[in-house]
Amino acid sequence: MADELTLPPGIGPHEGRELELMLAGTKPMAMFSDALHVSDYFPDADFAPHVEAGRIIRVEEIIPRPPFEMRYLFFSLPDEEWRIEEALVMSRNLCAGTVIDHDADSARMGELLGYSSGEVQAFLDHFRS
Incomplete structure (x- = not known):
């Protein structure tokens, strides 16, 4: 989506760096979601060796x-x-x-994902405008 491209660095879905950040210990959680029939991008294979080694926990729910x-x-x-x-x-x-x-839940989800309060606020402000 074009709106996501204008967000400050470090804000927005996925960015492809979750695993790297988690292995460095700077991101506590990553989340991927989509309608079951829509997306085939779920990084199971990338995370699998780290899940098997116990370095990362995996939970899936439909x-x-x-x-x-x-x-x-x-x-x-x-x-x-x-x-x-x-x-x-x-x-x-x-x-x-x-x-x-929704704003409170979005803010809390951002915190759970490891974003700073400033990053969460910038994300919320971006989508309110």
Whole structure:
């Protein structure tokens, strides 16, 4: 999407550096999501050796969201699994349509993913304008 190209560095979906940042210990969690039938970009193969070695935790959940199912794939550092648990609750609420404050949830998800409060605020401001 064109809007994502104008975001400050370090803000936006994926950027292809999650694994690198996680292995360096500077990103506690990565999340990938899409309608199950839409995307084939889920980096299972890239993360697999690190999951097998115990350096990274992997959790996947498929959540019904008519007319499609949503696939959520999370990776975290071993001592950061609590982030996945909280992000899964938020993802389930989103799919169920029970989110009360999208900005608050977006901000919290950004924090869970390891973004600074300034980066989260820039992201929210960008999409509000």
